[in-house]
Amino acid sequence: xxAVTQSATTLKLALVQMRMGxxxxxxxxxxxxxxxxALAGGARLVCLPxxxxxxxxxxxxxxxxxxxxxxVPGPTTEAFxxxxxxxxxxxxxxxxxxxxxxxxxxxxxxxxxQAGVVGRYRKMHIPxxxxxxxxxxxxxxxxxxxxxDTAAGRLGVLVCWDQWYPEGARLTALxxxxxxxxxxxxxxxxxEKAALGARQHAAWETIQRAHAIANGCFxxxxxxxxxxxxxxxxxxxxFWGQSFVAAxxxxxxxxAAADEEGVLYAEIDRADIERQRQGWPFLRDRRIDAYGxxxxxxxxx
Numbered sequence: 149x150x151a152v153t154q155s156a157t158t159l160k161l162a163l164v165q166m167r168m169g170x171x172x173x174x175x176x177x178x179x180x181x182x183x184x185x186a187l188a189g190g191a192r193l194v195c196l197p198x199x200x201x202x203x204x205x206x207x208x209x210x211x212x213x214x215x216x217x218x219x220v221p222g223p224t225t226e227a228f229x230x231x232x233x234x235x236x237x238x239x240x241x242x243x244x245x246x247x248x249x250x251x252x253x254x255x256x257x258x259x260x261x262q263a264g265v266v267g268r269y270r271k272m273h274i275p276x277x278x279x280x281x282x283x284x285x286x287x288x289x290x291x292x293x294x295x296x297d298t299a300a301g302r303l304g305v306l307v308c309w310d311q312w313y314p315e316g317a318r319l320t321a322l323x324x325x326x327x328x329x330x331x332x333x334x335x336x337x338x339x340e341k342a343a344l345g346a347r348q349h350a351a352w353e354t355i356q357r358a359h360a361i362a363n364g365c366f367x368x369x370x371x372x373x374x375x376x377x378x379x380x381x382x383x384x385x386x387f388w389g390q391s392f393v394a395a396x397x398x399x400x401x402x403x404a405a406a407d408e409e410g411v412l413y414a415e416i417d418r419a420d421i422e423r424q425r426q427g428w429p430f431l432r433d434r435r436i437d438a439y440g441x442x443x444x445x446x447x448x449x
Contacts, residue, residue: 157418161193162186162411163391165404167374172201186411187235193300197372198242198308198333208379209284217246232259238300242331254286256305260298267296271307293319301326308332321363332371335387361398364425368393396424
């Protein structure tokens with residue numbers, strides 16, 4: 149059951165869309181500043197983008213970047229735990245986790261008021277594409293797909309590349325998540341933008357809105373914005389911003405601009421989940437007896 153009663157189903161949440169500079173300390177302070185702004189604006193749940201303490205270092209394979217990793221709990225979670233405790237709020241943030249020497253994860257932490265860190269999620273799907281060389285840095289997650297009870301409701305957190313996989317969204321929803329939260333770092337290769345950019349962005353938004361529809365829950369996607377150069381190269385990534393919140397029927401409640409940082413607010417009513425699922429009873433009509441092959445890589449004839 150959710151920690152929030154049925155008589156208090158409405159929730160004001162905030163998405164922090166940021167530009168990241170070269171100085172991790174400055175990025176952290178900017179994230180804290182925007183989180184304070186969100187809390188002052190009445191948000192009870194604040195969500196930050198993927199790996200916000202630094203520029204997106206996975207554009208290259210550089211062992212020096214492992215110095216950016218930290219334990220969880222650690223300095224960044226401690227800074228946000230103080231904010232969450234002072235305001236009685238819930239905060240979801242993304243970290244480069246140092247689990248042990250030579251063992252690192254792309255991790256999201258869930259901080260809930262006075263309780264501190266109440267859960268973590270380690271990114272399950274790890275990409276390996278030009279300028280997204282995450283397999284060099286991150287071990288795939290081993291905590292599974294979870295939902296966490298918080299003062300803001302029952303939250304399911306996944307990270308970026310997980311956005312493209314309906315299996316992850318479904319399993320998190322089946323764990324009882326009312327809100328699927330996706331900290332994100334995704335954008336265009338500038339040399340591809342003219343030909344492919346609109347379609348790439350549309351696909352990203354569409355599949356996540358489909359997760360909201362298929363599972364009858366809210367979806368929150370928090371992206372970074374701005375251009376970040378490729379270290380030692382001629383290219384880079386133009387992060388497309390456009391963070392958004394989708395309702396259980398898939399329509400967009402709010403959407404940020406592509407090129408602006410700041411705080412995006414949305415007010416949701418978790419009672420919409422049950423209303424939507426009553427009208428479109430996808431969970432009722434699932435043929436769980438017929439899905440055994442979903443665990444196979446590919447069904448070869």
